[in-house]
Amino acid sequence: MNRKAAPEQILIHAPFGRDGALIREVLAWADLQGEVCPSLPHLETRILEGAAAAIIAEEALRPDAVKGLTETLSAQPPWSDFPLLIMTSDANASGGSRGRLRLIEPLGNVTLIERPLRTATLVSAIRSALRARRYQYQIRDYIDQRERDAKELQRVNSELEQFAYSASHDLQEPARMMSLYSQLLRRDYAGKLDATAEDYIRIVGEGAVRMGALVNDLLLYTRSAVDGPVSEAPVDANRALEVALANLHAAIERTGASIECGSLPNVRVHEAHLQQLFQNLIGNALKYSQKHQPRVQIRAERVDGEASWIFSVADNGIGIDPRYAEHIFGIFKRLHASSEYSGTGIGLAICRKIVERYGGRIWVESEVGKGATFFFSIPDMPVLAARQA
Ligand code: ADP
Numbered sequence: 560m561n562r563k564a565a566p567e568q569i570l571i572h573a574p575f576g577r578d579g580a581l582i583r584e585v586l587a588w589a590d591l592q593g594e595v596c597p598s599l600p601h602l603e604t605r606i607l608e609g610a611a612a613a614i615i616a617e618e619a620l621r622p623d624a625v626k627g628l629t630e631t632l633s634a635q636p637p638w639s640d641f642p643l644l645i646m647t648s649d650a651n652a653s654g655g656s657r658g659r660l661r662l663i664e665p666l667g668n669v670t671l672i673e674r675p676l677r678t679a680t681l682v683s684a685i686r687s688a689l690r691a692r693r694y695q696y697q698i699r700d701y702i703d704q705r706e707r708d709a710k711e712l713q714r715v716n717s718e719l720e721q722f723a724y725s726a727s728h729d730l731q732e733p734a735r736m737m738s739l740y741s742q743l744l745r746r747d748y749a750g751k752l753d754a755t756a757e758d759y760i761r762i763v764g765e766g767a768v769r770m771g772a773l774v775n776d777l778l779l780y781t782r783s784a785v786d787g788p789v790s791e792a793p794v795d796a797n798r799a800l801e802v803a804l805a806n807l808h809a810a811i812e813r814t815g816a817s818i819e820c821g822s823l824p825n826v827r828v829h830e831a832h833l834q835q836l837f838q839n840l841i842g843n844a845l846k847y848s849q850k851h852q853p854r855v856q857i858r859a860e861r862v863d864g865e866a867s868w869i870f871s872v873a874d875n876g877i878g879i880d881p882r883y884a885e886h887i888f889g890i891f892k893r894l895h896a897s898s899e900y901s902g903t904g905i906g907l908a909i910c911r912k913i914v915e916r917y918g919g920r921i922w923v924e925s926e927v928g929k930g931a932t933f934f935f936s937i938p939d940m941p942v943l944a945a946r947q948a
Contacts, residue, residue: 562726565696566609569685571618572596573646582614589682591689599624603631604716612688614672614681620645620663629665638699640668642688648674718765720781727777734774737767773891776905783909793825796833796870800857802835810845816853823859824868826937830885832913837872839906840933844874846900847931851875864940867919873932879925888921910935 570584571593573579579595586593594610596602599878602613620628643666663669668691672684741764745757752760760824800820804811811818818841826833837857844855856873879894886892888911893904907921914921914935925931 564609565693566611567689568592568594568605568610569689570594570602570605570613571615572597572599572613572619574598574619575616578616578676582676585678585681586685588678589685591682592686601627603628606631606635606641610642610687611692612686614644614646617647620661625662625666627741630665636699637731638695638702640691640695642691643667643669644672644684644688645669646674646676647671651944675787702940706803722779723777727774727781730774731771731778734767734771738771739845741767750830764916768818770896773903776903780905780909780912783912785830790917794830794833795825799830799833800837803834803841806834806838807842807845810842814848814853816845816848816855819854819856820857821858823857823870826868827940828917828937832916836870836910836913839910840872843906843933844872844876844931848874848876849928865936867936868939869934869936871932871934873930875930878927878929879923879931880927881925884923884925887923936937 567593571579571582571586572595573582574597583593583595594605596605598614599615599619602615606613635641643663645663662737670684670688672681741760744760745764748760763893797820800823804818810816841855841857845853854875857871858873859868859870862869883894887894887904888907889904890908891904892908893902895902897903910933911921917940919936921933921935923931923933
């Protein structure tokens with residue numbers, strides 16, 4: 560079926576007498592396209608091929624025929640509510656017709672037209688069925704367009720990520736070369752150049768190191784959230800936290816931080832992803848501490864009405880101005896110069912990408928000078944976002 564077509568045919572099935580031919584004539588007189596169908600299976604085929612509405616004589620609706628028609632109509636796409644006009648001799652459902660009317664109930668969008676048929680009544684009923692059908696076509700086109708847009712967006716995203724991946728991969732080598740050769744220059748020409756030249760070489764070397772770090776982080780970002788499938792068996796978040804804390808051991812020792820952990824649940828995510836979330840968030844809690852000893856609390860709780868676990872990592876550090884609460888999750892977004900606090904601004908972007916892959920979300924609540932609490936949610940049954948890299 561041509562998805563763009565908006566068929567206007569009105570199918571007619573009235574097997575006894577001259578009703579079928581007469582109705583077609585009336586429709587033609589009203590500039591409407593009628594098509595007589597010799598049998599109900601034929602009419603069903605035409606519905607599947609695309610039609611706007613159907614007029615059926617009540618006496619053609621035997622139980623087995625209604626079953627077939629019901630099946631055909633229920634196989635229609637969700638936007639479709641196919642209009643059926645049934646010619647009946649007894650619209651009040653008295654006598655023998657009551658059983659038949661009960662029979663047609665499952666057919667859905669049914670209008671009864673009482674016999675003897677009056678031209679004006681028939682044409683007006685058909686016109687209103689056509690109007691309803693046109694709205695359905697509009698919904699269909701809207702849905703189609705949304706699907707096409709979503710596919711296009713996914714394609715563009717995937718191309719961009721592929722580009723970022725290749726670019727960051729290919730830029731690693733030149734960054735390494737610049738760093739290496741500026742070191743060689745400093746070593747081999749030590750004392751042979753004036754102070755300004757040495758200063759320039761130092762700046763080039765530092766730039767190369769920083770560029771290498773950025774490129775490396777971009778590579779990490781494009782790779783994050785795509786490492787392998789989610790295990791069917793839930794992962795113990797306590798274990799993931801232990802590994803993250805072991806990796807942060809040196810920073811914890813150096814800062815003398817106190818770490819408090821509540822009991823954490825099992826969740827259905829890739830263990831490496833959970834570790835990375837903890838590591839980035841706790842790493843930041845240690846880094847963005849005030850001059851005093853960092854205190855970090857890690858908890859998880861269920862919130863009423865949400866089928867997900869909400870994890871939190873709270874610190875007593877420098878805090879964040881709430882105006883930047885969204886901004887800091889962007890790639891390379893930082894609130895401080897690297898001379899003040901080291902880093903490239905990729906950690907929280909990676910956290911957001913991971914969490915969103917599982918259908919969760921991440922956010923921060925904070926006030927400047929009063930510490931920050933980062934929250935992220937993990938749904939019980941994560942629906943994986945399509946892989947894009
Ligand atoms: P990076 O730490 O490399 O700058 P992130 O993406 O991890 O990158 O963090 C982005 C920015 O968010 C940081 O530069 C910092 O300004 C702010 N930030 C992150 N975590 C905290 C925290 N726990 N307390 C205060 N500020 C934070």
